[in-house]
Amino acid sequence: MKFESKAIHSGFSQDPKHGATAVPVFQTASYAFSTAQELADVFEGHKFGHVYSRISNPTVSAFESRITELENGLGSVAVASGMAAIATAIYALTASGDEIISSTNLFGGTFHFFEDMARFGVSTRYVDIHSPLKIKQAITDKTKLIFFETIGNPKLDVPNMKAIVEIANEANIPVVVDSTLTSPYLFQAKKWGVHVVVHSATKYIGIGGTTIGGIIVDLGTFKWRNARSEAVRESAQKAGHFGFISQIRQRILTNTGNILAPFNAFLFSLGLETLSLRLDKQCQNALELAQFLGSHSKVSKVTYPGLENNPYHELAKAQFEGQFGALLTFECPTKEACFHCIDHLKMIKNMTSLGDSKTMVIHPDSTIYRTCSPEQKEAAGVNDRLIRVSVGLEHFSDIINDFNQALSA
Amino acid sequence: MNVSINGQKEVLTQSTLTISELLKLKNVEMPEMVSVEHNGTILERDAFGTTHIQDGDDIEFLYFMGGGAH
Ligand SMILES: Cc1ncc(COP(=O)(O)O)c(C=O)c1O
Numbered sequence: 001m002k003f004e005s006k007a008i009h010s011g012f013s014q015d016p017k018h019g020a021t022a023v024p025v026f027q028t029a030s031y032a033f034s035t036a037q038e039l040a041d042v043f044e045g046h047k048f049g050h051v052y053s054r055i056s057n058p059t060v061s062a063f064e065s066r067i068t069e070l071e072n073g074l075g076s077v078a079v080a081s082g083m084a085a086i087a088t089a090i091y092a093l094t095a096s097g098d099e100i101i102s103s104t105n106l107f108g109g110t111f112h113f114f115e116d117m118a119r120f121g122v123s124t125r126y127v128d129i130h131s132p133l134k135i136k137q138a139i140t141d142k143t144k145l146i147f148f149e150t151i152g153n154p155k156l157d158v159p160n161m162k163a164i165v166e167i168a169n170e171a172n173i174p175v176v177v178d179s180t181l182t183s184p185y186l187f188q189a190k191k192w193g194v195h196v197v198v199h200s201a202t203k204y205i206g207i208g209g210t211t212i213g214g215i216i217v218d219l220g221t222f223k224w225r226n227a228r229s230e231a232v233r234e235s236a237q238k239a240g241h242f243g244f245i246s247q248i249r250q251r252i253l254t255n256t257g258n259i260l261a262p263f264n265a266f267l268f269s270l271g272l273e274t275l276s277l278r279l280d281k282q283c284q285n286a287l288e289l290a291q292f293l294g295s296h297s298k299v300s301k302v303t304y305p306g307l308e309n310n311p312y313h314e315l316a317k318a319q320f321e322g323q324f325g326a327l328l329t330f331e332c333p334t335k336e337a338c339f340h341c342i343d344h345l346k347m348i349k350n351m352t353s354l355g356d357s358k359t360m361v362i363h364p365d366s367t368i369y370r371t372c373s374p375e376q377k378e379a380a381g382v383n384d385r386l387i388r389v390s391v392g393l394e395h396f397s398d399i400i401n402d403f404n405q406a407l408s409a
Numbered sequence: 410m411n412v413s414i415n416g417q418k419e420v421l422t423q424s425t426l427t428i429s430e431l432l433k434l435k436n437v438e439m440p441e442m443v444s445v446e447h448n449g450t451i452l453e454r455d456a457f458g459t460t461h462i463q464d465g466d467d468i469e470f471l472y473f474m475g476g477g478a479h
Contacts, residue, residue: 045471046415048438074454075442220454239473240444240451246473 007272011066023062025266059262063269070184074220075245078260082200085214093144093229096121103129103148104379105155108368129159151181154388155381158312161192186320195222203355207271282326286391298407304328326391335384344406354390410464428457444471
């Protein structure tokens, strides 16, 4: 089946008892078994079953299976937010004394999380992800993973997957990629040899910015039995290829209780059904808007990989199935001009988040990145003249007209 | 042949059988989520189709995805 069909038919087909075709919401904390032996077998792992919704739940499993199918992966674990997905992947792979290699430009929340991990003895080496040499030089015997985003937020740079995966494979280090801005629809991670993908489902996977959630996907491309991370290696002795996924479920979900809620999983399964349609339209709107802003006299710069003069245009086209995502940034001559434009938008919302049906803007410098140092801001591509736009599903003429009147006001 | 499956002695009428075939024969639930331990070693997934079961073998089906807490 093609992506669009899998997005509708995988993970759940129909309820055997009533024939319901929408995934039922199993709003239950726990599960009863008819015999003591049965529950003992499930605890032992000899039988499949759900025992407690902090660890697994049928509605959440349906969403996980649908994502696994869409990613052509080995298995997934759905968690309470995109940050929970990132944190969980890091907890799974690192212990005190270990090192992460990360791109310098990251979503602000991820950056703050990496900084916080230093308190637990896990340090991060930030590198220019476009320099294979710098990545190689940053690898030590303590390195446990390489982390970056498919499209850096908000710099909108595009790392070369093949080049990074090659370095990682040589050093036996898993590559963990945040594919929030591309979703499984635009970026087929397995095709590029990536080992683990995380998504903030809050964004394109969910519908209309209603729900917080995230997911971690093991693409089945890493031999966990030989992993540098001790916990995963031990887990792979017991669980084989499920070494990574099983220790996330049985160690981290069980211990931290960060699983996704069943109703949110239901909404995400529904969201996946229209993901391709929504993203096609959002990417197209983004391109129209980028072209319009590029020709506007009050705009000094537009960054969007879909523009042919963008340095990442060809790479993005190859890696993201011919599309470029729905996030763009533009610069006004001054911070005051940015605020003036934002304050005069009528339809478009001034808010944090992205990937919603609504078009939204934010001034990253005074919000998400306000506590970062000037060097950190520069590395992330943030300055006080920058506005980030998450392009929504409205008619493109309404989006353009709103920007036009706000910039001219 | 005589084998042990999840700790239970069983007699299989087949003279030759791979792990993949056994998963089908036993109608194992959620086969995409099962790990198989063969004589004490966890098998790689791509070995299911090529690993032949011998008389006296010890086979365990293990679920790490579903929810059993180990
Ligand atoms: C690229 C990226 N990763 C992760 C996150 C975190 O996701 P969540 O808000 O669902 O925790 C976000 C946005 O918030 C994001 O833009």
